[in-house]
Amino acid sequence: MPRPKRKEAEIVPQLDLGLLNRLVGFHLREAQIAVFRDFAASLGPLDVSPVIFAVLALIDGNPGAKQTELARAVRLDRSSMVSVLDNLERRELVVRQAVANDRRSNALQLTAAGTELLRKARRLVASHEKRLARGLSVAERAQLVALLGRVFPEHR
Amino acid sequence: MPRPKRKEAEIVPQLDLGLLNRLVGFHLREAQIAVFRDFAASLGPLDVSPVIFAVLALIDGNPGAKQTELARAVRLDRSSMVSVLDNLERRELVVRQAVANDRRSNALQLTAAGTELLRKARRLVASHEKRLARGLSVAERAQLVALLGRVFPEHR
DNA sequence: TATTGTTATACTCTATAACTATA
DNA sequence: TATAGTTATAGAGTATAACAATA
Numbered sequence: 001m002p003r004p005k006r007k008e009a010e011i012v013p014q015l016d017l018g019l020l021n022r023l024v025g026f027h028l029r030e031a032q033i034a035v036f037r038d039f040a041a042s043l044g045p046l047d048v049s050p051v052i053f054a055v056l057a058l059i060d061g062n063p064g065a066k067q068t069e070l071a072r073a074v075r076l077d078r079s080s081m082v083s084v085l086d087n088l089e090r091r092e093l094v095v096r097q098a099v100a101n102d103r104r105s106n107a108l109q110l111t112a113a114g115t116e117l118l119r120k121a122r123r124l125v126a127s128h129e130k131r132l133a134r135g136l137s138v139a140e141r142a143q144l145v146a147l148l149g150r151v152f153p154e155h156r
Numbered sequence: 157m158p159r160p161k162r163k164e165a166e167i168v169p170q171l172d173l174g175l176l177n178r179l180v181g182f183h184l185r186e187a188q189i190a191v192f193r194d195f196a197a198s199l200g201p202l203d204v205s206p207v208i209f210a211v212l213a214l215i216d217g218n219p220g221a222k223q224t225e226l227a228r229a230v231r232l233d234r235s236s237m238v239s240v241l242d243n244l245e246r247r248e249l250v251v252r253q254a255v256a257n258d259r260r261s262n263a264l265q266l267t268a269a270g271t272e273l274l275r276k277a278r279r280l281v282a283s284h285e286k287r288l289a290r291g292l293s294v295a296e297r298a299q300l301v302a303l304l305g306r307v308f309p310e311h312r
Numbered sequence: 313t314a315t316t317g318t319t320a321t322a323c324t325c326t327a328t329a330a331c332t333a334t335a
Numbered sequence: 336t337a338t339a340g341t342t343a344t345a346g347a348g349t350a351t352a353a354c355a356a357t358a
Binding site: 016019022024026030032050140 | 172173174175178181183186188189191194206210214216221225226281285299304305
């Protein structure tokens, strides 16, 4: 059986990254671009972005949460959260419910469809996470999470 | 001397992050937002974004680099690199030079002003990096960089 | 045919400021 | 006065598709 012809090792000239190679910020951006693209490829068909996934998961874990609380948790401005929730409500995944004591606030709840979509999304996110950390052991992945959590802790 | 009145410990209700807390992608986004904001606060006055800094540093370390090579190195589309370089050329930080053998390509070079701006930017980036990793030891910071470099290695 | 740079275009994401209704 | 949600608006950043010049 003949050895399969080896594909030409396309020599793509790579630039010297120099000092960039030592910067946390640079690698953070690189990693985030790759992760975001894989996330989009995997969850895009469900029309679920990272922010939407986070919002659905947060409402699920904190039923009755207010818009401003959600906004703070995902680091968006209150006004930006409005369009996210408009989107989710239009898709009948979330409802804004009236709050008894405070007629200014909305209490957010998942609909049955929202819960169901979240269930599907969670499965896709789980395999996405597995993919992105394919080269890391379980301990290394946990350590990456821990180290990331210590970047600008004063901003949390 | 009277003990200074302690500031009220503002009790801000925090949502339960649930499974988000275990996701690399979630923490990556959190960290990047914080890092980007500090970068902008520090280098915004110089009108230097992360991409612009990377491009200046890359041209400095790879004089004569072509636009497409730069685009690949910072993970932008060729067409997006055009506006970045239009910006830098308008500010007389970079010049597009003709290439002898290939009349399709441009060879990028820093001007004296570009070199000088990069020098200032490097100093600001150095203190920015120090700030973001304030809570990490030197070894931990290096490990964070190493771990980030192993996220989606197949995309590099 | 393939590559380099370019243009026109459009889209996504997000913030700011000002408004309203409540508290 | 302060807060919750909203609206109108604008800006940054990026990609896609099509094109001309050149290889």
